[in-house]
Amino acid sequence: MNFLNDPINFVASWLHGLLTGWRLPDGLATVIVYFIGIVVLVIFAMTLDIGLVWVERKVVARFQDRLGPNRIGPFGLIQPVADIIKLVIKEDITPAGADKIIYNIAPVLAAMSVIALWAILPLSSKIFGVDLNVAVLYLVAAGALGTLAIIMAGWSSNNKYALLGAFRMVANIVSYEIPMVVTLLIPVILADTMSVQGITQAQSGMWFAILSPLAAIIFLISAIAELGRSPFDLTEAESELTAGFNVEYSGMKFGWFYASELLHAFTYGGFMAVMFFGGYGGFFGLETIPGFHWLTNPFVEALVFIAKGMLGYWVIMWIKYSMPRIRIDHMLAFNWKFLTPLSLVVLVDTAVLSKLLSGLPAWEYVLGMFLSNVIIAVITVEILRGYGRKQRLAEERLPAQAVHN
Amino acid sequence: MTADKVIFLLCAALILGSALMVVLTRKLIHAALWLVSVLFGVAVLYALLQAGFLAVVQVVIYIGAIAVLFIFAVMLTRRELLDRGPQTRSNWWIAAILALLILGGLVFLILGQPEAGRSAAAIPATVDTLRNLGMALVSPSAYVLPFEVASVLLLAALVGAVYIAGIGKK
Numbered sequence: 001m002n003f004l005n006d007p008i009n010f011v012a013s014w015l016h017g018l019l020t021g022w023r024l025p026d027g028l029a030t031v032i033v034y035f036i037g038i039v040v041l042v043i044f045a046m047t048l049d050i051g052l053v054w055v056e057r058k059v060v061a062r063f064q065d066r067l068g069p070n071r072i073g074p075f076g077l078i079q080p081v082a083d084i085i086k087l088v089i090k091e092d093i094t095p096a097g098a099d100k101i102i103y104n105i106a107p108v109l110a111a112m113s114v115i116a117l118w119a120i121l122p123l124s125s126k127i128f129g130v131d132l133n134v135a136v137l138y139l140v141a142a143g144a145l146g147t148l149a150i151i152m153a154g155w156s157s158n159n160k161y162a163l164l165g166a167f168r169m170v171a172n173i174v175s176y177e178i179p180m181v182v183t184l185l186i187p188v189i190l191a192d193t194m195s196v197q198g199i200t201q202a203q204s205g206m207w208f209a210i211l212s213p214l215a216a217i218i219f220l221i222s223a224i225a226e227l228g229r230s231p232f233d234l235t236e237a238e239s240e241l242t243a244g245f246n247v248e249y250s251g252m253k254f255g256w257f258y259a260s261e262l263l264h265a266f267t268y269g270g271f272m273a274v275m276f277f278g279g280y281g282g283f284f285g286l287e288t289i290p291g292f293h294w295l296t297n298p299f300v301e302a303l304v305f306i307a308k309g310m311l312g313y314w315v316i317m318w319i320k321y322s323m324p325r326i327r328i329d330h331m332l333a334f335n336w337k338f339l340t341p342l343s344l345v346v347l348v349d350t351a352v353l354s355k356l357l358s359g360l361p362a363w364e365y366v367l368g369m370f371l372s373n374v375i376i377a378v379i380t381v382e383i384l385r386g387y388g389r390k391q392r393l394a395e396e397r398l399p400a401q402a403v404h405n
Numbered sequence: 406m407t408a409d410k411v412i413f414l415l416c417a418a419l420i421l422g423s424a425l426m427v428v429l430t431r432k433l434i435h436a437a438l439w440l441v442s443v444l445f446g447v448a449v450l451y452a453l454l455q456a457g458f459l460a461v462v463q464v465v466i467y468i469g470a471i472a473v474l475f476i477f478a479v480m481l482t483r484r485e486l487l488d489r490g491p492q493t494r495s496n497w498w499i500a501a502i503l504a505l506l507i508l509g510g511l512v513f514l515i516l517g518q519p520e521a522g523r524s525a526a527a528i529p530a531t532v533d534t535l536r537n538l539g540m541a542l543v544s545p546s547a548y549v550l551p552f553e554v555a556s557v558l559l560l561a562a563l564v565g566a567v568y569i570a571g572i573g574k575k
Contacts, residue, residue, distance in 0.1 A: 099432075134457045137461040151476055
């Protein structure tokens with residue numbers, strides 16, 4: 001065991017040795033080492049978050065044909081630091097009639113629900129918080145805490161816009177949780193495990209995005225809804241609700257909501273990579289060829305993972321900055337009448353086919369899974385087209401009748 | 406005292422304190438949030454008992470669904486979120502005696518068990534508890550019947566909800 005092959009365990013065992021060397025009891029030393037590990041992980045996540053502020057502002061500027069921050073530091077790189085200083089020294093306002101304790105806990109809980117996800121995020125085969133055997137469910141559970149934070153913020157602000165924003169957000173999250181959970185089951189079926197390490201390793205030969213592209217797309221859509229980003233940002237809808245659930249927050253308390261939203265988006269980009277794009281691995285067997293063995297180095301894997309996560313984050317931003325906001329009834333109808341049935345069909349298809357085809361050679365298995373997804377997609381598009389046609393004809397007929405009468 | 410014990414004691418204190426606050430606070434929303442804190446504490450207890458699946462499901466279902474539903478129901482149905490009247494009834498002492506009796510009975514029963522007071526044995530790494538649970542839920546020799554009955558019950562509730570929502574929408 002050396003630093004390059006297994007950095008976390010190397011440092012942890014060194015620290016543990018150091019602490020027990022100071023005559024600390026073994027149990028206490030373990031607790032201290034774990035605690036330091038948690039603090040380091042959180043600091044890493046939050047430092048990355050500062051970078052994400054810059055990335056987000058630069059990328060949105062490119063999408064909108066602007067330059068973005070470019071005054072402070074090279075390429076505006078120090079801009080987020082200036083932003084943070086501004087947020088920290090701003091006056092902290094608590095509205096009259098606000099429920100003070102809940103109002104102050106809400107931003108902490110919002111940030112906590114995102115950082116909790118980092119406990120299971122597998123940065124590489126050796127760098128990760130914990131390899132839970134229920135990691136996929138843990139992802140959903142952390143989302144539940146985020147919902148709670150939004151309700152608390154919206155209710156305690158004593159502001160009708162904040163409360164309306166919170167209601168919309170919860171309607172959004174509660175409904176899109178269903179296709180998300182269903183599509184999360186698909187990697188679980190394909191990998192035969194719920195641990196994120198297991199799911200990543202099961203994709204070393206073939207990404208699940210190729211075995212089940214529909215599931216990957218549904219997961220992306222429901223992840224965007226879960227994040228409350230455009231086109232599902234009804235919770236913020238600044239033209240209707242001023243800013244939604246966080247309208248009353250100022251200074252760093254607003255900063256926590258903002259930071260946790262950005263980190264959440266990146267984290268979901270990372271989970272997108274874990275569930276469907278091979279996570280830190282998934283080199284299609286390239287790493288077994290001599291000369292490419294360095295791909296399995298933990299640091300290389302972590303870089304690959306962050307690159308894939310950033311790519312997912314970029315796709316989420318791309319959609320956010322090029323789609324208009326959808327109406328709330330459209331949003332709910334899209335979920336309940338389209339995404340949920342479709343995800344259930346894909347789930348049943350994956351469960352049945354992966355058992356039926358499991359004996360076949362690898363390429364036939366992959367082709368079969370992929371083709372079944374294509375067939376489902378074609379049928380879905382045909383049904384949608386028929387439905388749209390019927391509606392269009394009905395609309396054309398109505399004014400015609402009015403003229404005849 | 407091991408770390409497990411410290412976490413257990415902290416967690417038990419959190420659960421008991423929050424449970425008391427659920428009935429003592431006058432604001433209904435606060436009561437709901439204290440309930441969330443109780444449920445979270447119970448999830449931590451499950452995690453301490455190496456029942457990771459139960460812990461996570463506890464958070465998903467009780468906090469993510471049921472507590473959120475409570476909060477919504479309270480916010481949407483009550484105009485005033487503050488209870489004013491007296492918080493105890495005249496026969497509170499009967500409830501107190503009953504609660505003490507139940508506590509005494511439970512303590513007596515638990516102390517009678519040979520395993521009482523011992524810390525849980527570690528589950529060997531080769532045992533996949535989650536897989537065992539999944540197999541038990543669908544194997545005919547274990548729990549397939551209760552599992553299916555519960556599923557049918559949920560399906561019936563779902564159909565009923567859709568039917569009620571559809572009444573008067575012709």
